Amino acid sequence: MLVNEFAPSAKELRAAYCEALIDAARKNDKIVAVDADVQYSMGTKPFYDVFPHRGINCGIMEAHAVGLCAGMSATGLVPFFHAFGCFLTRRAFDQIFLSCAYQDLNVKLIGGDSGVCAAVNGGTHMPFEDVGLMRTIPNVTIIEPADTSILPTAVKTMADNHGVYFMRSCRRNVMQIYRDDAKFTIGKANVLRDGSDAVIIACGIMVYEALMASMALQEQGISAAVIDMHTIKPLDGETVVKYAAKCGAVVTAENHNVVGGLGSAVTELLAESYPVPVERVGIVESFGEVGTQEFLQQRFGLTARNIVEKVKKVLGRE
Amino acid sequence: MNPQETKKAAAQIRKLAIRAMAAAGYGHVGGSMSLCDMLAVLYTDILNIDPKHSKKTDRDWLVLSKGHCGPALYGTLAYKGYFPVEELDTLNQGGTSLPSHCDRLKTNGVDISTGSLGQGLSLACGVAMGNKLQDIDSTVYAILGDGELQEGQNWEAIQFIAHQELANVVIIVDNNKRQLDGYTQDVCRQFSLRDKFTAFGLNTLEGDGHKVEEIYELLTLAKKSGKPSAVILNTEKGRGCNFSEIPDFNHYMVITPDMAKSAYDEIDRRLEAGLC
Numbered sequence: 001m002l003v004n005e006f007a008p009s010a011k012e013l014r015a016a017y018c019e020a021l022i023d024a025a026r027k028n029d030k031i032v033a034v035d036a037d038v039q040y041s042m043g044t045k046p047f048y049d050v051f052p053h054r055g056i057n058c059g060i061m062e063a064h065a066v067g068l069c070a071g072m073s074a075t076g077l078v079p080f081f082h083a084f085g086c087f088l089t090r091r092a093f094d095q096i097f098l099s100c101a102y103q104d105l106n107v108k109l110i111g112g113d114s115g116v117c118a119a120v121n122g123g124t125h126m127p128f129e130d131v132g133l134m135r136t137i138p139n140v141t142i143i144e145p146a147d148t149s150i151l152p153t154a155v156k157t158m159a160d161n162h163g164v165y166f167m168r169s170c171r172r173n174v175m176q177i178y179r180d181d182a183k184f185t186i187g188k189a190n191v192l193r194d195g196s197d198a199v200i201i202a203c204g205i206m207v208y209e210a211l212m213a214s215m216a217l218q219e220q221g222i223s224a225a226v227i228d229m230h231t232i233k234p235l236d237g238e239t240v241v242k243y244a245a246k247c248g249a250v251v252t253a254e255n256h257n258v259v260g261g262l263g264s265a266v267t268e269l270l271a272e273s274y275p276v277p278v279e280r281v282g283i284v285e286s287f288g289e290v291g292t293q294e295f296l297q298q299r300f301g302l303t304a305r306n307i308v309e310k311v312k313k314v315l316g317r318e
Numbered sequence: 319m320n321p322q323e324t325k326k327a328a329a330q331i332r333k334l335a336i337r338a339m340a341a342a343g344y345g346h347v348g349g350s351m352s353l354c355d356m357l358a359v360l361y362t363d364i365l366n367i368d369p370k371h372s373k374k375t376d377r378d379w380l381v382l383s384k385g386h387c388g389p390a391l392y393g394t395l396a397y398k399g400y401f402p403v404e405e406l407d408t409l410n411q412g413g414t415s416l417p418s419h420c421d422r423l424k425t426n427g428v429d430i431s432t433g434s435l436g437q438g439l440s441l442a443c444g445v446a447m448g449n450k451l452q453d454i455d456s457t458v459y460a461i462l463g464d465g466e467l468q469e470g471q472n473w474e475a476i477q478f479i480a481h482q483e484l485a486n487v488v489i490i491v492d493n494n495k496r497q498l499d500g501y502t503q504d505v506c507r508q509f510s511l512r513d514k515f516t517a518f519g520l521n522t523l524e525g526d527g528h529k530v531e532e533i534y535e536l537l538t539l540a541k542k543s544g545k546p547s548a549v550i551l552n553t554e555k556g557r558g559c560n561f562s563e564i565p566d567f568n569h570y571m572v573i574t575p576d577m578a579k580s581a582y583d584e585i586d587r588r589l590e591a592g593l594c
Contacts, residue, residue: 032451056447059481064440064474071444074422074430075452079444094434095471099441103422103431 001182002192006208009148009176013169014043016148017110020155021080022050028159032072034058034081036065041171042082042112062087066095066107073106078159084118085111085168086127093133101137101164108158109166114144114204115255116296117170118288126288132260134166135233142233143186144168146207149178150230157186168204172293175208189236191243195225198311199243199250203229203262205302206253206281212304213253217311224251224311235265241274249314250278253307258282277317279310319363324530327397328358329589332558333582334393338406338416340578345409346418347561348568349463350390352494352527352553353382355594357394359533360459364541369399372427376454379429379445383438384463384492385419391428392416400427436469438462439489443475446487457541458487465497468506473518479546480519488540489520489548492527494555498569515548527551528558528594558594560584 009016025031025047033047033055048055058065062083069079081088088111089096100107111130113119118126134140141163143154158165177192184190192207193214202210207228214224225243229236244250250270252263263280270276283300297303332354339345361367365378382391389409396403401415408414415424419433430445432438442460449456462472479487491511499505508514515522521543525532533551540547555569556562559581562571588594 053451058478061474061478063471064478067437067440067471067475068444068447068478071430071441072448074445075448075454077448077451095437095440098431098434099437
């Protein structure tokens with residue numbers, strides 16, 4: 001499932017996404033793209049070149065664009081709306097809630113520049129809360145890719161299944177960890193490394209960091225499993241509980257506030273069904289800041305080193 | 319159109335809306351009453367609909383963006399046979415198919431759920447754009463409250479309609495000049511709605527929202543223009559229901575059985591006298 005040597009992806013995440021969307025749209029003529037003046041940032045311009053009559057750039061009006069998508073879906077179309085994650089989920093929350101989910105419409109939401117991936121756009125553009133917001137809306141599926149390999153499956157799943165989906169995205173290259181032939185099922189976690197002392201449950205860019213942490217821990221005689229929880233909602237509770245039972249200690253890792261996101265989802269599940277010590281790696285009570293992604297990962301502790309420390313800490317609590 | 323028949327429909331719709339709210343004991347009387355004449359014209363003379371096939375693909379759609387006035391729409395739908403009139407007596411009861419605010423998943427004939435003011439026009443745009451992209455011959459009518467136009471999302475949608483030259487959506491403003499907390503003029507002035515719509519590039523028409531012939535003419539003109547259009551219908555909040563016409567606060571009222579009976583009698587009397 002994994003590549004032999006980790007390296008930056010051959011394509012930017014946004015380019016791979018747009019290719020997957022174009023491919024899906026060739027097979028499903030109901031798919032339309034909707035943008036809010038960030039076509040270039042989100043990488044969707046090629047869709048408009050291939051399907052000039054199936055793309056709508058609304059201009060800078062996220063709230064309207066979400067409502068527009070909801071209305072289009074009521075006529076049978078399958079709209080994919082692209083915007084920066086912060087303005088999509090924060091500004092248009094009520095529209096996502098009432099215009100889309102509340103009336104069981106069929107809208108796919110792609111939130112770009114997730115967490116520290118917003119980098120030099122800084123705190124105003126850096127969503128650490130988008131997953132938390134979306135998790136509170138009934139029946140919304142939430143996906144966060146670790147690299148480009150899941151995108152064809154994610155887009156196809158969104159296109160083929162009714163309902164509101166929210167996918168977190170980043171625009172630039174990411175570390176490619178999966179082989180091209182890796183298989184994904186939305187809603188089913190991928191166990192990337194087995195282990196017996198602790199399990200690291202990660203999503204998005206933190207999956208690579210989790211793998212690095214697991215390897216470092218192995219050298220120190222600690223066996224840490226790594227799970228890619230690419231679907232944050234619905235959470236693959238069966239896999240979480242299985243590894244909580246097997247390892248007895250859990251660390252979550254996410255490019256998001258520890259409140260509301262993957263860490264919350266895992267701890268809520270375990271508190272109710274299989275209580276074990278949990279430590280969470282993520283943003284703690286902070287707004288975003290400006291800087292390179294590398295700087296920001298260090299600044300907020302979104303690193304393999306911090307995961308290693310949290311694993312040691314959680315093992316000490318057993 | 320047959321104006322007398324449409325006036326009769328409006329009278330029936332008023333009575334059925336009052337019946338629903340009276341059964342609950344309360345309701346959004348003022349904003350429901352100001353809507354009744356335009357709903358009568360739409361459902362009697364304008365919309366391409368079939369109550370027996372309420373989801374037919376090429377139907378015209380109605381989005382009641384001021385979703386709190388659901389009782390007026392429910393009265394209309396019951397009058398048209400979308401569901402038995404007896405269902406009106408379940409308004410707002412637990413498990414009802416008629417919640418206070420319009421819900422497309424619960425009520426046969428409701429095209430779009432509404433309730434959070436300011437969202438309906440974007441939804442209407444989406445339906446219109448979806449139909450346009452799929453070459454479906456259909457018009458979407460979106461009824462907005464004048465107070466609701468304080469919400470900024472409307473003006474995003476209006477800019478979008480003008481830019482996209484979306485002529486298969488018609489904006490109707492129920493310009494009753496009042497909102498929950500009082501007169502719109504006092505809460506947050508609208509200035510000239512007509513000038514604002516025109517400035518945004520819409521074909522803007524205006525007339526009396528309680529004269530069925532005039533409503534019909536304006537809506538027909540809007541459709542025939544082939545241009546993105548807004549029809550401002552000047553109305554009176556509470557109009558046509560004797561107990562809601564007088565008080566300053568008629569947004570939400572308690573209704574006793576005696577009040578309802580008195581309103582039915584007055585509606586019948588005015589219909590006979592050719593008044594509204």
